Amino acid sequence: MMDRDETGMRISRRGEIWFAYDEQAQLRLYVILSDRDINVAEIDPGKEARSKSDVVIEQWKDAGLSEPSVVRCSRIFTIHENLFGFKVGELSDGDFESVLRTLQECFS
DSSP: OOEEOTTSOEEOOTTEEEEEEOTTSOEEEEEEOOSSSOEEEEEEETOOOOSTTEEEOTTTTTTTOSSOEEEEEEEEEEOOGGGEEEEEEEOOHHHHHHHHHHHHHHTO
8 A cells, every 4th residue: 555644645756666456456567657646657577678668777776676677658557546565666767757758759
C-alpha cells in the first residue's frame, strides 16, 4: 500500500518505481508518470529497447533494479492504489526526463 499524508491522501511521486498487479493479477514493475491519477508505464527488466517508444534505464542499479531494464512508453496504464505492492526505487532525473521526452514524441 502506498504511503498517505495526514489527510489520508496517497503519496506517490513521479519517477518512482513500484511493483503493482496488472489486470491479470500478475505482479509487474511500473514507473509512476503522474502524481494525481496513478498513471504508469510498464518496465521490462532484462530487456533491450525494441522500438523508438522504449527507453533504456541507464542508471538501473541506482533506481533499485536488479538488472538492466526498459520503460515501455507504449504501455501506459492507470492503476488503482490498492493494486500497488511495494516501492522498488526511483528513476534518476536524467532517466525520467528521457521517459517524458519519449512520451511527448510518441503522443504528439
